[in-house]
Amino acid sequence: MTLADDALRNSGVERLMLGFSNLRETREQRPMVLTGGDGIFVIDEDGRRYLDASASFYCAALGYSNERLVAAAHRQMQAMPFYVSAQQRTVPAVIELAERLAEIAPVNDAHVAFGATGSEANEFALKFMLYRNTWRGQPKRRKMISRLGSYHGGTLTTAGLGGSKSVHDAFALPMQDHLLVSQPDFFNNGQPGETEAAYCDRLIAELEQVIADAGPETIGAFVAEPLSFSAGLVIPPEGYFARVQAVLKQHDILFIDDEVITGYGRTGQMFGAETLGLAPDILCSAKAMSGAYFPISATIISGDIYRDLEAHSDTQGLFAHAGTYAGHPVGAAVALEMLNIVEETDLPGSVRAKAPRFAARVNALADHPLVADVRTIGMAGAIQLRSDGADGAVATGALAGAAKQLAAVTQDLGLIIRMTGQTAMLAPPLIISEAEIDRMFDLFTEALDAVADQLIA
Numbered sequence: 001m002t003l004a005d006d007a008l009r010n011s012g013v014e015r016l017m018l019g020f021s022n023l024r025e026t027r028e029q030r031p032m033v034l035t036g037g038d039g040i041f042v043i044d045e046d047g048r049r050y051l052d053a054s055a056s057f058y059c060a061a062l063g064y065s066n067e068r069l070v071a072a073a074h075r076q077m078q079a080m081p082f083y084v085s086a087q088q089r090t091v092p093a094v095i096e097l098a099e100r101l102a103e104i105a106p107v108n109d110a111h112v113a114f115g116a117t118g119s120e121a122n123e124f125a126l127k128f129m130l131y132r133n134t135w136r137g138q139p140k141r142r143k144m145i146s147r148l149g150s151y152h153g154g155t156l157t158t159a160g161l162g163g164s165k166s167v168h169d170a171f172a173l174p175m176q177d178h179l180l181v182s183q184p185d186f187f188n189n190g191q192p193g194e195t196e197a198a199y200c201d202r203l204i205a206e207l208e209q210v211i212a213d214a215g216p217e218t219i220g221a222f223v224a225e226p227l228s229f230s231a232g233l234v235i236p237p238e239g240y241f242a243r244v245q246a247v248l249k250q251h252d253i254l255f256i257d258d259e260v261i262t263g264y265g266r267t268g269q270m271f272g273a274e275t276l277g278l279a280p281d282i283l284c285s286a287k288a289m290s291g292a293y294f295p296i297s298a299t300i301i302s303g304d305i306y307r308d309l310e311a312h313s314d315t316q317g318l319f320a321h322a323g324t325y326a327g328h329p330v331g332a333a334v335a336l337e338m339l340n341i342v343e344e345t346d347l348p349g350s351v352r353a354k355a356p357r358f359a360a361r362v363n364a365l366a367d368h369p370l371v372a373d374v375r376t377i378g379m380a381g382a383i384q385l386r387s388d389g390a391d392g393a394v395a396t397g398a399l400a401g402a403a404k405q406l407a408a409v410t411q412d413l414g415l416i417i418r419m420t421g422q423t424a425m426l427a428p429p430l431i432i433s434e435a436e437i438d439r440m441f442d443l444f445t446e447a448l449d450a451v452a453d454q455l456i457a
């Protein structure tokens with residue numbers, strides 16, 4: 001059976017369960033099957049090229065044909081394809097990567113534990129918080145605050161951190177340790193007549209109330225992305241994080257900074273913490289850490305936390321935590337080469353240089369008849385579609401299918417975007433050129449116009 005076989009092409013895939021897809025649809029309709037890549041473009045089994053404005057879940061920062069990353073993987077495969085980093089054994093690349101990350105992460109006196117995925121990085125951060133608090137004689141300090149609309153991973157605990165009630169219910173997640181507060185989303189959640197400053201006051205009051213209601217002595221951590229991508233690139237109001245961090249400090253609650261997406265230059269600095277002025281106790285990194293060429297993640301903790309973990313592990317004889325592929329040598333070697341490339345090419349600086357062009361193209365869509373709001377930072381843009389149908393120019397209810405239609409039309413035009421509810425997210429590989437930024441927005445605008453022509457009378 002070859003892929004050119006029409007019968008195969010016209011049926012779905014029977015045995016494969018694809019995430020964030022309708023399982024029946026996958027079984028009945030062949031998904032997009034990608035067989036190659038070239039810069040910011042990917043190529044499907046029919047030879048069609050797509051400009052990937054999603055960097056494949058916001059992770060392929062260097063695109064799909066970086067030979068240095070491939071060569072680094074190959075060299076490590078030849079030298080030492082695998083050894084587990086545990087039981088007082090490891091490999092040189094893993095040691096070096098921990099040193100390099102500790103140097104650059106905006107975390108005091110950093111120490112590094114590796115994982116394979118972003119979910120693991122967050123899950124381990126929470127596990128370490130619990131381990132520390134049992135050592136400190138505070139076993140009740142175990143609750144986690146996260147924000148509605150967020151996404152922090154697919155494991156039981158990290159899915160509970162995610163701010164989607166329908167996911168909590170559908171998977172019957174154990175939610176007893178989870179507390180949810182609002183996303184700092186002024187455009188969607190601000191009240192009529194409310195200023196951004198008053199909105200920020202309201203968010204801080206809500207956080208304080210949630211802490212007071214649960215009892216500060218029961219809360220271990222607050223988990224947030226600097227900018228929530230899953231909530232549609234929410235850019236917090238001025239002063240939000242400074243005030244959140246002050247509240248957390250007051251109650252001895254750890255701040256876990258989920259930089260699974262925002263790390264490695266996406267916002268124009270190496271980490272979103274630097275762009276937003278955050279001082280995390282724990283920073284979680286993944287995705288672009290290896291350019292997404294090999295699964296690897298890191299939980300980077302402060303020296304204060306580390307010392308408690310060390311003391312606790314000493315009383316127990318060992319730190320009873322590991323993962324077979326936590327710090328895979330090939331992932332570590334690729335991540336080291338990624339850091340070399342980031343430094344040699346000043347990847348965050350290149351994002352800052354291209355960001356004005358990117359932002360100009362996002363902002364130019366603000367007045368489009370289908371658009372409710374636009375938001376942008378670094379090499380990421382959100383174009384939120386109107387959904388109310390209140391404007392006389394739009395037939396009531398006609399916009400219900402706009403998001404799905406936009407995803408389909410862009411794909412037909414050779415552009416891959418990520419729809420998050422009503423919001424189109426454009427966050428391409430960071431190596432995108434200015435000419436490609438223009439091409440990407442030309443295609444996106446063409447799709448937006450086509451959908452508007454169909455839906456707006």
Ligand SMILES: Cc1ncc(COP(=O)(O)O)c(C=O)c1O
Pocket residue numbers: 057117118119120122151152153154225229230258260261286287
């Ligand atoms: C902000 C954020 N945190 C964590 C994760 C989980 O990472 P992974 O899918 O590698 O487990 C994701 C995945 O998209 C994410 O967007």
